[in-house]
Amino acid sequence: MKQEKQMPGIDEEAILKPVLTHIKHKLMVLSGKGGVGKSTIAACLAIALAKKGNKVGLLDIDLHGPSIPHLLNIPDILDISPEQKVLPKEIMPNLEVVSMECFMADKDQAVIWRGPLKHAAIRQFIGDVQWGDLDYLVVDSPPGTGDEPLSIAQLIPEAKAIIVTTPQEVALADIRKSITFCHEVDMDIAGIIENMSGFICPHCGKEVDIFKTGGGERTALAFHVEFLGKLPFDLGVVEAGDEGKLIKYMEREDNPYNKALFEIADRLIQRLKEMEIKPVSLDEIRAKNSYKVTIPLKDGKPAPFLTNCDQIAMVHVKDSQIKKVERISPSQQGPIRPKVFVDLGADLVMAKEMKEKAKYVFYKNKVGVVLDIPDATPEELVEKFIKGELGGK
Numbered sequence: 001m002k003q004e005k006q007m008p009g010i011d012e013e014a015i016l017k018p019v020l021t022h023i024k025h026k027l028m029v030l031s032g033k034g035g036v037g038k039s040t041i042a043a044c045l046a047i048a049l050a051k052k053g054n055k056v057g058l059l060d061i062d063l064h065g066p067s068i069p070h071l072l073n074i075p076d077i078l079d080i081s082p083e084q085k086v087l088p089k090e091i092m093p094n095l096e097v098v099s100m101e102c103f104m105a106d107k108d109q110a111v112i113w114r115g116p117l118k119h120a121a122i123r124q125f126i127g128d129v130q131w132g133d134l135d136y137l138v139v140d141s142p143p144g145t146g147d148e149p150l151s152i153a154q155l156i157p158e159a160k161a162i163i164v165t166t167p168q169e170v171a172l173a174d175i176r177k178s179i180t181f182c183h184e185v186d187m188d189i190a191g192i193i194e195n196m197s198g199f200i201c202p203h204c205g206k207e208v209d210i211f212k213t214g215g216g217e218r219t220a221l222a223f224h225v226e227f228l229g230k231l232p233f234d235l236g237v238v239e240a241g242d243e244g245k246l247i248k249y250m251e252r253e254d255n256p257y258n259k260a261l262f263e264i265a266d267r268l269i270q271r272l273k274e275m276e277i278k279p280v281s282l283d284e285i286r287a288k289n290s291y292k293v294t295i296p297l298k299d300g301k302p303a304p305f306l307t308n309c310d311q312i313a314m315v316h317v318k319d320s321q322i323k324k325v326e327r328i329s330p331s332q333q334g335p336i337r338p339k340v341f342v343d344l345g346a347d348l349v350m351a352k353e354m355k356e357k358a359k360y361v362f363y364k365n366k367v368g369v370v371l372d373i374p375d376a377t378p379e380e381l382v383e384k385f386i387k388g389e390l391g392g393k
C-alpha cells in the first residue's frame, strides 16, 4: 500500500474545500505508461465537454513533462487576481487551463522534486487557482502511479479516474497496475479509453488494425470497469498537437477521431451521472429490521479519528433493540482505513470526526455516517441513535 502523504500541521481539506465544492465532477486522466496519448485525450475531452456547453477546467500536473501548454498553445504567464489567486487562461468559451509549466522559470529545466514538495505544489495548484464554478475539472497526470496521482487521490476525495491505454500487450499490463492503484487509493474509475486503436488510412479512408484492437475493452470487462470507447490512430491529431491547434482540429465534425471522442464524452457524462453518490439516509437505517453499527474506539472511548482507533465496537440491532455488542481488534498494521468497517458489514459508522475521503468511501458502499458523537459507551450511543437523539437525518 502507498504511503499516506499528509502534510503535518496543514489542514488540506479545509484549504481545498472552498474550491472543490464549486467543482461538480473531478476527473483524473491516468495511464500506466507514457506516450499512449493521455495528455492529448485529456485536452480533447476537455474541449469536447466545453463544446457541449459545460464549464470546464483543465489542470496539468505533469511536473516533469507538462505537455498541455504545447498542445493547446497557452501562454507562459498567467495573471494573478487582487486576492492573489492564479487566474486560469480561458482558451475557448467554457474552457480554462492551468499548467505547472506556467510556474516554471526555466522551461528546459527538469523539475527534480521529491514527493512532499510535489504534493504541496499540487495542493497549491488546486487551492490557489480561481477556477470559479466548474462542471468538470480534468486533471492530466504524469504516466504511471507515482506521487502526482497519489496526491490527487488524497486531495480530491471524489476524483474519478479515466484510464488511457493502447491495444498492445505492454500497455495492457500497465493498465492493470493503474486499476490496482485506483483500488488501493479508493478512487473510482469512470472508465477506460483505448487509444490508437486502428489506423485510418489518409489515402483510402479505410481502417487498418496496425496494433491489435479490443484489448482495452477486454481488460475493462475482465476487471468490471466501464469501457468508454476506442479512438483511432490519426495522423491529423499528431500534427494538430504539434502545432498547438487541437481546438481548431476538433471543429472537423466528420473526422473519425473527433466523432469517436464526442461519443466518449457523451458516455462519460452518462457514466458520471450513474456514479453520483448520495449520503445514506439515517432514518432508512433506523427503520431496518436489523442493522450493524460500528464505532471506532481508542482506549475504550470513541476515537478522535477513524484512522487511529485500536478497537472497533460492533453493535447488532434487531427490532430497535441492542442484541449483541462485539469488540473487534483490527488485524492490520498502520492507519485503519474505511474499507475495514465496510468489510465488517457495517450499516452505520458513528465517529467523532472523519475526513471527506472516508465519508465518500462509506456513502459509496451504502454505509451511513453519524459524526460529532459525545464520549459515551457504544451501547449508550446506539441507544441514542435508535431513539433519534443522535443522527437526526
Ligand SMILES: Nc1ncnc2c1ncn2[C@@H]1O[C@H](COP(=O)(O)OP(=O)(O)OP(=O)(O)O)[C@@H](O)[C@H]1O
Residues within 6 Å of the ligand: 031, 033, 034, 035, 036, 037, 038, 039, 040, 041, 065, 067, 142, 143, 195, 196, 231, 232, 233, 234, 235, 237, 238, 239, 241, 242, 257
Ligand atoms: N489517436 C492518436 N493518433 C495518433 N497519434 C496520437 C493519438 N493520440 C496521441 N497521439 C500522439 O502520440 C504522442 C503522445 O501523445 P501524448 O503526449 O498525448 O501522450 P501521453 O500519454 O500524455 O505521453 P506522456 O505522458 O509521456 O506525456 C503525441 O505525438 C500525440 O500527438
